[in-house]
Amino acid sequence: MLILTRKLGESITIGDNIKITVLGINGKQVKLGILAPDKVSVHREEIYNRIQEENKQASLALKEDLLEVARILKARKSK
Structure with missing residues (x-):
């Protein structure tokens, strides 16, 4: 697992x-903003x-069924 430290306003790509x-x-x-293409699903883990x-x-x-x-x-068919 990669662990990164970011400050308010900083990003990772x-x-x-x-x-x-x-x-x-x-x-x-922490409030995160995620910018991703529509084809990428982004969900909270739960x-x-x-x-x-x-x-x-x-x-x-x-x-x-x-x-x-x-x-x-x-x-x-049996009938």
């Missing part, structure tokens, strides 16, 4: 097109983890 700037500091809280979990749950539900459809179609 990631690659050619992502810039993170320290916009504010209030006690233990939101990203929730999205990943919801995607996982949705894919499991889809699998169950597809298995149920296959069962129904198989039952129809």
